[in-house]
Amino acid sequence: MTRIKICGLTREADVEAAVAAGADAIGFVFYAKSPRAVTPERARALARLLPPFVTPVGLFVNATDAELRAGLDALPNMLVQFHGDETPADCDRVKRPYLRAARMSPGVDLLDFATQFPNAQALLLDAHVDGYGGGGKVFDWSLIPPSVSSRLVLSGGLNAANVADGIARVRPWAVDVSSGVEVSKGIKSADLIHEFCRAVKRADAEPT
Numbered sequence: 001m002t003r004i005k006i007c008g009l010t011r012e013a014d015v016e017a018a019v020a021a022g023a024d025a026i027g028f029v030f031y032a033k034s035p036r037a038v039t040p041e042r043a044r045a046l047a048r049l050l051p052p053f054v055t056p057v058g059l060f061v062n063a064t065d066a067e068l069r070a071g072l073d074a075l076p077n078m079l080v081q082f083h084g085d086e087t088p089a090d091c092d093r094v095k096r097p098y099l100r101a102a103r104m105s106p107g108v109d110l111l112d113f114a115t116q117f118p119n120a121q122a123l124l125l126d127a128h129v130d131g132y133g134g135g136g137k138v139f140d141w142s143l144i145p146p147s148v149s150s151r152l153v154l155s156g157g158l159n160a161a162n163v164a165d166g167i168a169r170v171r172p173w174a175v176d177v178s179s180g181v182e183v184s185k186g187i188k189s190a191d192l193i194h195e196f197c198r199a200v201k202r203a204d205a206e207p208t
């Protein structure tokens, strides 16, 4: 079963749509330069809508200790997503379960990256874009070595039309989408969220 994370939520209606569609995780962007950024207070209000077993994820890009602390205090049960240039020591210092994003482009050695982050719960693979992420860009999935043993969260330009192909080719632990379910940056479409989740479930039902 491929888990589903919907990222960059800013509105109650979008959180409710993601939960109704069967998302396993909801991402809140704590990166002030992102058009999808929310404050810790706003994230806490939105996370109150989550039922048990749907995980809030806090996305950080090169955050200061104070920014990390504010996010963690607002959402004590969140999984952390490090999406910048954080070192293994930066990630481990937070003492929370975390995902580490790898910004994929030709030349990136994912096996080496995985050895640097043995404590990550999963590696989140995103396309290398200006502004760190959320660019709606697909990367070349053949850059993923078949021998990588970390759990993988496939992301980067996914949508209802291409996610089945991604699942068939990469066999990720989870998929993550932001732009692909949006009508404009930070504003999701309930229809697109449902279509995306249906496409994932259909792909899981396909014989391998």
Ligand SMILES: O=C(O)c1ccccc1N[C@@H]1O[C@H](COP(=O)(O)O)[C@@H](O)[C@H]1O
Binding pocket: 007, 008, 027, 029, 031, 034, 035, 036, 059, 061, 083, 124, 126, 131, 132, 133, 134, 135, 136, 137, 155, 156, 157, 158, 176, 177, 178, 179, 180
């Ligand atoms: O969403 C953002 O604005 C963002 C900003 C900085 C780093 C990461 C960001 N989003 C993450 O990028 C990937 C791919 O998103 P997309 O589906 O291609 O739009 C995803 O993990 C988002 O969580």
